[in-house]
Amino acid sequence: MNDGDRDAQDLIKLTYDKLSADAASDTVLCPSCGAVSMFIGTTRNNFEGKKVVQLEYEAYIPMAESQLKKIFCDIRERWSTVRHICVHHRLGVVPVTEASVIVAISSPHRVQSLEAVAYCIDALKASVPIWKKEVYETEDSTWKENKECLWAGGTLK
Amino acid sequence: MNDGDRDAQDLIKLTYDKLSADAASDTVLCPSCGAVSMFIGTTRNNFEGKKVVQLEYEAYIPMAESQLKKIFCDIRERWSTVRHICVHHRLGVVPVTEASVIVAISSPHRVQSLEAVAYCIDALKASVPIWKKEVYETEDSTWKENKECLWAGGTLK
Amino acid sequence: MNTEVLVLYFAKSAELAGLKSETISVPEELTSQQLWQELENRHPRLSAVREQVVLAVRQEYVVLGNQRVSLRAGDEVAVIPPLSGG
Amino acid sequence: MNTEVLVLYFAKSAELAGLKSETISVPEELTSQQLWQELENRHPRLSAVREQVVLAVRQEYVVLGNQRVSLRAGDEVAVIPPLSGG
Numbered sequence: 001m002n003d004g005d006r007d008a009q010d011l012i013k014l015t016y017d018k019l020s021a022d023a024a025s026d027t028v029l030c031p032s033c034g035a036v037s038m039f040i041g042t043t044r045n046n047f048e049g050k051k052v053v054q055l056e057y058e059a060y061i062p063m064a065e066s067q068l069k070k071i072f073c074d075i076r077e078r079w080s081t082v083r084h085i086c087v088h089h090r091l092g093v094v095p096v097t098e099a100s101v102i103v104a105i106s107s108p109h110r111v112q113s114l115e116a117v118a119y120c121i122d123a124l125k126a127s128v129p130i131w132k133k134e135v136y137e138t139e140d141s142t143w144k145e146n147k148e149c150l151w152a153g154g155t156l157k
Numbered sequence: 158m159n160d161g162d163r164d165a166q167d168l169i170k171l172t173y174d175k176l177s178a179d180a181a182s183d184t185v186l187c188p189s190c191g192a193v194s195m196f197i198g199t200t201r202n203n204f205e206g207k208k209v210v211q212l213e214y215e216a217y218i219p220m221a222e223s224q225l226k227k228i229f230c231d232i233r234e235r236w237s238t239v240r241h242i243c244v245h246h247r248l249g250v251v252p253v254t255e256a257s258v259i260v261a262i263s264s265p266h267r268v269q270s271l272e273a274v275a276y277c278i279d280a281l282k283a284s285v286p287i288w289k290k291e292v293y294e295t296e297d298s299t300w301k302e303n304k305e306c307l308w309a310g311g312t313l314k
Numbered sequence: 315m316n317t318e319v320l321v322l323y324f325a326k327s328a329e330l331a332g333l334k335s336e337t338i339s340v341p342e343e344l345t346s347q348q349l350w351q352e353l354e355n356r357h358p359r360l361s362a363v364r365e366q367v368v369l370a371v372r373q374e375y376v377v378l379g380n381q382r383v384s385l386r387a388g389d390e391v392a393v394i395p396p397l398s399g400g
Numbered sequence: 401m402n403t404e405v406l407v408l409y410f411a412k413s414a415e416l417a418g419l420k421s422e423t424i425s426v427p428e429e430l431t432s433q434q435l436w437q438e439l440e441n442r443h444p445r446l447s448a449v450r451e452q453v454v455l456a457v458r459q460e461y462v463v464l465g466n467q468r469v470s471l472r473a474g475d476e477v478a479v480i481p482p483l484s485g486g
Contacts, residue, residue: 021178022179044190
C-alpha cells in the first residue's frame, strides 16, 4: 500500500540561509504516513537576565552530518515505522525569534514520530558537533553548553 | 525579560483553505521562547488495504472552537510555561498527503511544548466535534471513528 | 409544555436523517434519552447509531440516559456521532 | 615516528588557540591525553578548557585519557568543546 512512496529518506541540511517549517515538513511527507511531528528551536531574547541580540552558530560540518546519520539509525532501530527524518540546522548569525534548528519526522501513526522528534533533538544536543555563541546587548558573548553534552560542566558524567 | 512578547495567545482556525506549517509556527513564535513543537496530521493513502483518494471533513464549528478553548485551558494548567497555542484544522475535501490539522505550541524550553502538543492532538481527537469521511478508490466511503472518542465503538467506555 | 429547538445533525447522523438541521417542538423538561427518542421517532433510521452517539445541548455534551435536560426556545441541540477529527 | 595531521579548532578552543586549523607533526602512536598535551604545548591558553573538552580523530569522539590513538598522514583531529547545537 505504499504506492508512490519513496524509500525512507534521511534529510540533513546545514545552511546559512533562513529555515522554513514548510520546507522541512514537505521533505518528510509521504502518502502512507498520517503524521508529521516537528520541533523548531528558536533564538531566545534573554539568558539569566541578560538581553540576547543574536546567536552565532558554527559546526564541524562533515562530522555533524555523520553524527546525525548515526542518530537517524538509532531512531529507525527504536521506532521501526518512522518513515522520513529531516534535520535542518542553521549556521552563522541567527537573530532573535528565528529558527536555529528544525526536526521533522513522518510516521504512519503519530506516537512514533512524536517520540522520535523528542529523542532526535535530545540526541542532537548531546552528540552533534555544533556550537553557539550568545551575543548580548552589552556586546559581550558566551559560548553556550548543552546540559545534554556529556563533557560540559567540567567532568565527564 | 518578555520585552516585545504578546500576551499568551489562543489561536484557532477552521478553514477550507490549504494549511501551512510556516503560518502555524509563525503565529506562536515569541521572543522569550526557545521552542516551538508541532504536529501535522496528513491524509494517508490507505486504510486496511483500501486505497483512499481523499478525506472530507465537517465540523460543528462554534462548538469545535469552544472545545478547543477548553483543551487550551487544560494545557495551560498542566504546563504553566506554555506560551502560545495554535490549532489549524482544515474542513471539506483534503487530498492525500495534504495536512488536515496542524498543532503548534511555543514554550521557553522544549519539554513542555513537546508534551503539550502530544496532549493537544490526543484531546482534540477525543473531544472536538469534527468528523472525517474516507473516500475510497472504489467510490464507497466510511465515516471514521477516533479510538480516543469515548463513545466510539458501541459503548461508552 | 413544549418548546421549539434547532436540531443539528452531523456526519453519519445527517446521512441517516437525510437533513443537516431542522426546528422541532419538544418538551421543555425531559431526559437526554427521551430527547434522543424524539429524534429517533422522527427519523427511524437514526436507530442505527443509537449505541454510539451523544447529544450536545447548547454546545455541551450530554450522554443518552436519565440526565435531565431543560430546553428553552431557540436552544441548539446537536447529534454527535463518534468523533474523527485530527 | 612522527606524522603530519590536520588539527581543527572549534568554538572557544579556536578563540583560545587563536586559529581555526593548522597542520602539525605528532607521534603516530600515542594516548589521547598525550595528543591533547601536544596541542596544549603549542597553545598554552587551551589549558582553560582541558577539563571540558574531547577530541575527534577521523570524525570519531575520543575522550582524553589512556586510549591509544594511531595517526596516519593527513588524518583530521578536532578539538571539541562542550556542544551547544540545537
